[in-house]
Amino acid sequence: MIPYGKQEISQEDIDLVNEVLRSDFLTQGPMVAKFESAVAEKCDVKYAVAVNSATAALHLACLALGVKTGDYVWTTPITFVATANCAIYCGAEVDFVDIDPKTYNLSTEQLRIKLEKAEIEGKLPKVLIPVHLAGQSCDMKKIHELSLKYGFKIIEDASHAIGGKYFDEKIGNCKYSDITVFSFHPVKIITTGEGGMVLTNRKDLYEKVYRLRSHGITRAAHEMTHSPDGPWYYQQLELGYNYRITDIQAALGVSQLARLDEFVSKRHEIANNYNEMLKDKDIIIPYQSPENYSAYHLYIIRLDLKKNRFTHREIFERFRSDGILVNLHYIPVYRQPFYEKMGFQPKDFPEAEKYYSEAISIPIYPSLTLEEQKKIVYRLVTPIGHQTIF
Numbered sequence: 001m002i003p004y005g006k007q008e009i010s011q012e013d014i015d016l017v018n019e020v021l022r023s024d025f026l027t028q029g030p031m032v033a034k035f036e037s038a039v040a041e042k043c044d045v046k047y048a049v050a051v052n053s054a055t056a057a058l059h060l061a062c063l064a065l066g067v068k069t070g071d072y073v074w075t076t077p078i079t080f081v082a083t084a085n086c087a088i089y090c091g092a093e094v095d096f097v098d099i100d101p102k103t104y105n106l107s108t109e110q111l112r113i114k115l116e117k118a119e120i121e122g123k124l125p126k127v128l129i130p131v132h133l134a135g136q137s138c139d140m141k142k143i144h145e146l147s148l149k150y151g152f153k154i155i156e157d158a159s160h161a162i163g164g165k166y167f168d169e170k171i172g173n174c175k176y177s178d179i180t181v182f183s184f185h186p187v188k189i190i191t192t193g194e195g196g197m198v199l200t201n202r203k204d205l206y207e208k209v210y211r212l213r214s215h216g217i218t219r220a221a222h223e224m225t226h227s228p229d230g231p232w233y234y235q236q237l238e239l240g241y242n243y244r245i246t247d248i249q250a251a252l253g254v255s256q257l258a259r260l261d262e263f264v265s266k267r268h269e270i271a272n273n274y275n276e277m278l279k280d281k282d283i284i285i286p287y288q289s290p291e292n293y294s295a296y297h298l299y300i301i302r303l304d305l306k307k308n309r310f311t312h313r314e315i316f317e318r319f320r321s322d323g324i325l326v327n328l329h330y331i332p333v334y335r336q337p338f339y340e341k342m343g344f345q346p347k348d349f350p351e352a353e354k355y356y357s358e359a360i361s362i363p364i365y366p367s368l369t370l371e372e373q374k375k376i377v378y379r380l381v382t383p384i385g386h387q388t389i390f
Contacts, residue, residue, distance in 0.1 A: 001323045002372055005187035005297070005365045008263070013255040020251040031247035035254050036197070042257060043162075043172030045180070045199045047206035050250060051213055054159045054183030054196035056243035058086035058129070061155045061179040061198055064208040065127055067092050074114070075129040075157070076106040077332040077352045083129055083157050084333050092126070094342075096334055098349045102287045104300065104359075106130045107351070108142040115150050124150055131157040134329070135189070135267075135295030136288065137166035140176035159183035160297035162190065163264040167291050174201045184249075187365075189263055189295050190256035192249040216240030266366040267296035273370060274299055274362070277377045282307045284358075298329055301380075302358040312357055315380075319360070322379050327361045 020031055032050055040048040051057050067073060069091030075083050077096040084094045097114055100107040111128075118124045128147065130138040140156070147154055154177035158164075162182045164171040172180045182188075184195035198209045211218050216238040221228055224235050271286070271294075278285050284302035288294055303312060319326040332352045334344035346353050362376055 001325060002363050002368070002376065003187075003325045003365075004327045004361050004363045006367075007186040007191045008366050010255070010259070012258075013252055016251045016255045017248055020247050023247075025247050027246040027248075028244065029247040031250040031254065032245060035192075035250035035257070038254055038257050039162075039172075039182070039197055040199065042260065043170045043180075043199060045170075045173050046201045047199065047203065049198045049206065049209045049213055050192075050245045050253070051196050051198065051243040052245050052249075053194055053243075054157075054181055054185070055082040055086065056213075056241070057181040057183075057196035057198045058082060058155065058157065059089050059241075060209045060212050060243065061181055062086050062090045062092070062127065063212055064198075064205045065153045065155070065178060067127055071126040072118075072123055073127045073129065074111075074125040074152075075333075076131050076133075077334050077349055078104055078133060078330055078355060079131040079157065079333060080159075080330055081333055081336060081338075083131055084339070087127070087129075094339075095125070096332075096344070096349060096352075099351045099355060101351050101354075103136060103138075103289055104133050104355055105136065105138040106143075108139045108146070111143070111146060115146060119150065125152045127153045127155060129155045129157050131159075132161035132164065132171065134286065134298035134300055135160045135164050136286075136292050137161065137164060137171055137294075139289075140166055144176035153178045156180040159185075159188065159196075161295045162188075163260045164295035165293035168293070171295070172199050174199060178202065179205060184253060184256075187297075189267075189297055190253065190260055192245065192253040192256070195245050195249050195253065211237060212240040213243045214240060215242060263366050264295050267364055268294075270364050270366075270368055270373065271296050271299055273373050274364075274377070277373070278380075281381055283380070296364060298361045299364040300329065300359050300361050302355070303360065305358060312360075316360055319362075319376075319379060324363065324376055324379060326363070328356075328359055329361045332356055 036048040067090040071092040073087035073092045074095050087094050098110045156177045158180050161171045180199040182197045184192040217236050219234045282304040
């Protein structure tokens with residue numbers, strides 16, 4: 001069986017986790033701070049706060065930027081539901097911007113058009129959440145320019161993109177955003193089992209996220225309403241959450257981070273192999289914009305269904321029946337029943353609809369072998385019955 005993605009655990013990972021298990025701290029100890037510092041340094045950003053999931057990171061990012069009832073938050077429809085849900089948690093309304101037909105990221109042209117209309121209607125977004133789908137950065141320079149004109153804040157959902165670059169600068173440096181969010185789920189570039197991180201260059205946002213991660217509590221005297229009663233003293237300044245990550249998870253993250261560049265390089269090697277094997281087939285391979293160095297979390301192909309008689313579903317199921325666990329990233333969020341009730345119409349997002357009808361994520365992860373890649377491509381291009389697929 002070949003999954004679409006999986007973690008790679010080394011003996012070094014196991015040894016560092018075991019070291020923490022034998023230490024005095026299993027949670028809220030020094031390894032979390034070490035992981036945060038290591039990621040911040042790797043990404044050329046000032047502050048990082050580790051949390052128990054990227055969903056938590058997105059929620060805290062919205063709270064830190066003051067998202068509340070009556071606000072609007074926009075994002076792409078081609079993402080996991082958590083990217084939109086984080087705004088709903090805060091009481092805001094969500095809307096979607098259609099995707100670019102080449103990169104599958106949020107379209108800056110459609111964003112510009114939608115912002116012009118929203119300004120007239122008095123419904124500009126407070127926050128935009130662009131998603132770096134598959135590990136390739138959105139056009140952040142253009143998005144940042146639009147944010148300066150229209151006054152919205154930016155949260156980069158870089159759940160797929162740690163280790164990637166944009167104009168040769170690290171994704172996560174927050175040069176064109178207020179906050180960046182990473183995921184460390186097992187299928188992502190590096191893993192902590194479950195986990196996420198909030199990155200920012202703004203001290204005020206860092207302090208807010210840091211408090212909210214742990215019930216809104218502070219032990220910092222300069223944040224308190226009066227001098228501490230003693231060394232035991234803490235104050236809850238606002239309503240926060242238990243979104244903490246453990247030292248056990250952070251240890252795995254520290255060890256994995258040491259191999260980040262190696263992981264991404266291997267993913268590029270695998271992507272290049274696919275590109276070569278599929279270049280003469282009636283299949284759209286992932287477009288990489290010249291300003292990007294993708295982390296290649298996913299390798300998404302699109303099927304030219306006009307040139308064969310098999311459906312998207314038939315081809316997908318053929319992979320699955322052969323033990324190749326392809327996936328589809330993602331079902332457009334507005335198609336989910338929870339969001340359908342809000343009145344979203346598929347016809348308003350033609351590029352996302354076309355993408356959904358054609359896309360398949362085929363396996364990519366560092367330990368995927370060339371022989372396994374050849375098997376995947378063979379299953380894709382060989383005949384079904386008496387009919388050649390491509």
